Amino acid sequence: MGLLAIIFLLVFFHTELAISASSPIFGPKQVTGLLGGSVTVKCFYPRTSVNRHSRKYWCKESTRQCSTIISSNGFVALDYQGRASITDFPENGIFIIEIAGLKRRDMGPYKCGIGFNDRGLSFRVKLDVSEGSIVPEEAQLFYVEQQGSVTMTCAFGNQYTNANMYLCKMTKTSCSTIIDTQGNIDPSFKGRVLLSKLPIPGSFSITMTQLKKQDSGLYLCGAGTYGAEGESKKLDVHVFEEALVPKIQPVLNGVRGGSVSVECHYNPKENVTVKYWCKWKQYECIQIISNSGHVQDSYEGRIVMHDNPENGTYTILLNQLNDEDAGYYWCMTNGEQERKSSTELNIVEGKPNLAVDNGVQVVAGSPLTVSCSYPCKYANYEKYWCKWKNTGCDPIVSIERDPSGFTVNCNKGNRVLTLNFDQISLADQGWYWCGIRHASHYGETHAIYLQVQGVLQNSGDVRNPSEESNDGTDVPQIKPENRGVPLNEPKEAAGVGGSADSHGDSKSSTVLLSVLIPVGVIFLLLVTMFVVVKYRFFKHSDLVSVGSYRTNISMTDFENARQYGAKDNICMEGAHETQIGGTNDCVIMTGSPKEEGKSRKKKRGSKEEVEMAYTTFLLNSENLEFARNSQEQNSGSC
Incomplete structure (x- = not known):
């Protein structure tokens, strides 16, 4: 009989431990309060609609039953009236029990649970009452659903600013290092634990994601060396099984030049305003893309985020894969209860299923067709360009x-x-994606860069501007026979070459018009003034033929021809004509003796003198040959 009793007790306690271990209810394993003081007990439960409206209770265990001390239905045991309370926070999945005026008889095992009896969802808590003045530090509780994440903060003061910081998990004999600032990391936590120093000296945070059931347990975060020097803090983590855990692919394989698709989950009912995807490093997670439009420069044109609030997911598409893309990536949100899932990306040998030309150059104004070929397995899938x-x-x-x-x-x-x-324009330049989609889930993608350069002239030739493109890169020339032809080599994402020309030509035309219009007005005024002056001049002039020239000469100009060195009837006696411009120096009287005493007329202006000299030359040039003959006959007449 004794043996049977022992076997029964072992089975009973084993069953109790199994129920406690598998129960989604979680709380502190032990709490301590001072005699006459108070204690606070936090119990966590899954935030399902049933649990939110179910009865919560706190009961004291005995050998026969667990007697209720207080419940959310309003019941309070006689001995605890006025010193026990229970408060439920269904939106956070937690209820809190407070017991004041502690007595020695309050010591013992208790249970916090949900339901009408203690056989269901409950967690065992041991309560101690100390007669001393110091209460031992209790472990900080963290209640996390499976595949979820948790962030824990530890602070130890300025004296530990340069000390080693670590997180370890307690075992029966020691504390196994999970991660520290000396570069150590547990292989089973690689890619899903992050240690980040905080701005406050001596403080840091630990984030663990993609949590599994076996990750539950007692942890220590500390500064210094465990078991030798420094300080530490207890962290009690409980991972409970969620009925509907989203399927997360922890490992993705992608080929060089190919693409991958990652689906991230969040609760659309919560106020989640920030969503982003980052690449994990041991001490940081570098943000690559976010729902605010931020994209890291090295990922421009090859990564995109599709948000679907209806089912609480956002999808990350990454293409043009290369060896540097291998690593761990995290899905992140600003929700406190959100999963921060981790995915490992491996680059493997193979070829992409989608085939598109690497790069295309085309001249503005010409038509273009770009092809994307896909395999038979995608025949019934939805295909798209974007x-x-x-x-x-x-x-x-x-x-x-x-x-x-x-x-x-x-x-x-x-x-x-x-x-x-139909007709390429400068605005069409950019990255274009060919992709596959099935039942609102995005699959493979392939990206090409379309570069638009130059413009077509009326003659059909290509005008390739020499100015720099918008991004400062020189635009290479494109031959007419290569317009719209895909290139074998991928092109860099250059700016729009023709845009600067168009803008420059327009600006130059505006400046030219603003200069020409005033000049034209001034020119017209000058022409008008010249015509008026000439009209007045022509009223007193006769038309004279001089050789092969025809000109207008005023007859009054002949009156003073002698004043310009071309004397009338020079070196003549009587009525005989003689030479013009001979070599002899002759003194000629220009008037009668009666006129010698009179004053000469005032000379004309310099302009009139020049005109008169030229006119006289023209009039006498016709008789030049005759004058030479006369000179030979009368060479000594003076």
Whole structure:
């Protein structure tokens, strides 16, 4: 009989421990209060609709039963009236029991639970009452659902600013290091634990994600060396099984040049405003993309985030994979209860399923068709093209026209999805994605960069501007026969070459017009003034023929021809004509003796003198030959 009793007790206690271990209710294993003082007990439970409205209780165990001390239905045991209370916080999944005026008989085992009896959802707590003045430090509790995450903060003061900081998990004999600032990390936690120093000296935070049931237990975070020097703090982590745990793919394999798709989960009912994806490092998680539109420069054109609030997911698509992309990535939100899932990305040998030309150069104004071929396994999937932006890539499916002017057509016989442009414009330059989608889940993608350069002239030749493009890079020349032809080599994401020309030409034209209009007005005024002056001059002039020239000469100009050195009837006696411009120096009287005493007329202006000299030359040039003959006959007449 004694042996049977022992076996029964062992089975009973084993069953109790199994129930306690598998129960989703969680609380402190032990609490201590001072005699006459008070204690506070926190009990956690899953936030299901049933649990939120169920009865919560606190009972004291005995050999026969667990007698209720207080419950959320309003019951309070006689001995605890006025010194015990229970408060439920269903939105946070926690209820709190407070007991004041502690007595020695309050010591013993208790249970906090949900339901009408202690056989269901409950957790065992031991209460101690101390007669001393110091209460031992209790472990900080962390209640985390499976595949979820937790962040724990530890602070130890300025004296530990340069000390080693660590997190370890308690075992029966020691504390096994999970991560520390000396570069050590447990292989089973690689990629899913993060240690970050905080701005306050001597403080740091630990974030663990993708938690498993076996991760439950007692941890120590500390500064210094465990068991030798420094300080530490107890952290009690409980991972409970959630009925509906989202499927998370912990490992992804991608091929060089290919793509991967990562689905992140969050609770759409909570006020989640920040969502981002980051790459894990041992002491930081570098943000790559967020729902605010931030994209790290090295990922521009090859990563996008699709948010789906209806089912509480956001999908990350990453393509153009290379060896440097291998590593661990975290899905992050600002929700306190949100999962921060971790995914490992491996780069393996293979070829992408989607085939698109690496890069395309095209001249503005010309048509373009870009093809994307896919394998037979994607024949019944939805195919799409989209233009990439840092805020997303909205798909344009087959036979659908985008407002920007391009269409997408799918030839299932050839398994080709084409992107068609009737006329390329400078605004069409950028990254374009060909992708696969099935039942609202995004699959493989492939990206190309479309570079638009130059403009077409009326003659059909290509005008390639020499100015720099918008991003400061020189625009390479494109031959007319290569317009719209895909290139074998991938091109860098250069700026729009023709945009600067267009803007520069427009600006130059405006400046030219602003200068020419005033100059033209001034020119017209000058012409008008010249015409008026000439008109007045011509009223007193006769038309004279001089050789092969015709000119207008005023007859009054002949009156003073002698004043310009071309004397009338020079070196003549009587009425005989003689030479013009001979070599003899002759003194000629220009008037009668009666006129010698009179004063000469005032000379004309310099302008009139010049005109008169030229006119006289023209008048006498016709008789030049005759004058030479006369000179020979009368060489000594003076």
